[in-house]
Amino acid sequence: MPDDFDLGIASDQLLVGDAISKGAKALPDSNSPRLDARVLLKFALQTDDAGLIGRSRERLSEQEIERFAHLIRRRQKGEPVAYITGVKEFWSLEFAVDQSVLIPREDSECLIETVLARRQRTENLRIADLGTGSGCLICALISEFPQAQGVAVDLSPAAVKTARTNAAKNALADRIEILEGSWTEPLRGQFDVIIANPPYISDEEAKELSDDVIDYEPSSALLGGHDGLDPYRVILREINDKLTSDGLLVFECGYRQTDALAQLVRDFDGNYPVFTINDLSGRPRGVGLDRRKGQKKD
Incomplete structure (x- = not known):
């Protein structure tokens, strides 16, 4: 040996x-x-x-x-355990993973909790997931909202294949459509909930990534430009007619980015309060906006 x-x-x-x-x-x-x-x-x-x-x-x-x-x-x-075994648990569901997609992180479960806190499980929602990767977010949401229908988008053909595998693996393929394309481009119609965990690692933060991340996980799903916010700028330019008048927008981001991202979201729609999402450790992990009636600012 x-x-x-x-x-x-x-x-x-x-x-x-x-x-x-x-x-x-x-x-x-x-x-x-x-x-x-x-x-x-x-x-x-x-x-x-x-x-x-x-x-x-x-x-x-x-x-x-x-x-x-x-x-x-x-x-x-340095190879991550999830890539060695080919599976990773997220939200008590099991997902197939390989080097075409990011490994689902427990911290991202705060996005699911945010939607659950602001929408009733019995609602007939249309949910979109932008940059779906493994499909963990859309699968988790659709598993919690039995009347909902989901659409997930990813630019990577390999990621689309993996997400479709995971929708079928979790018996959700009949309620989730997974499309290849850039951000909102493939979407048709409007959505009650739009969720996204886009690449958000800045050029400076990329220097701090551990070897098992930078050497194995796809850089296209990690790196978000100079300040890490480029994908959000693109999404926010495209999303206005995709989100319903009482829709919910939920973004994951890095803990150093919540203030800057919150301002981008306010610039997108200043009529409603923007809120910060904390992860399980209490660290800022995302930003959201809720257009539901009763949330509008005076």
Whole structure:
């Protein structure tokens, strides 16, 4: 076994429970080494949490050790766990992911919570998702609004294919149309909710990205121009006739960008209050505007 992941124990003596600890020890550069090792071991053994617990005192076979070691080596090189396993959970749904799309982040769930807080689940909504990537946002929303219909747009043909796979994977393909194109260009008609998580990393912030992000995730879905706000400017120029008169607009952005983005949204429509969205840690994560009756400023 290569020196970069030496289990340090005979193959016929390695227990499942010990493998997690040894895998974690081999990942000192990870922010979550034990979680990474656990997820990769489950993938190597093709089991779930219950199966892993049930086998905790069992010995790994030689083939299982080889599979696990191979996965750990990939993670040691910086490859994200989600790309190694090909799946990522978001909003309790499972999504197929590859290097054509960003890995769904838990922080983005605050966008779903924002829509749920401002619209009733029973409403017959038309929802658009701009720059859908894996389709995690539109799938999460449509799963929560049983009467809603969704349209998702992405410029990347590979991302469109992945999003369609995920809509079908989550039994939502009959209520989500996924189109190839630039921002609002493919949209027809008006929408009650428009949500977007566009590229928003500025040129300066790009220098701070970790290697596992910049080396593996698609730059076209990350980089938003000099100040990171170029995609929002394009969307806001195009969106006025796409959002209904009582529609809800929800953007994700970086925590340093909320003030500047809020001003762009006010310039787009100054008749209604603009609000900031915080993520699970309380950090600013987005900006929204709600045209619903009763929200208009005096």
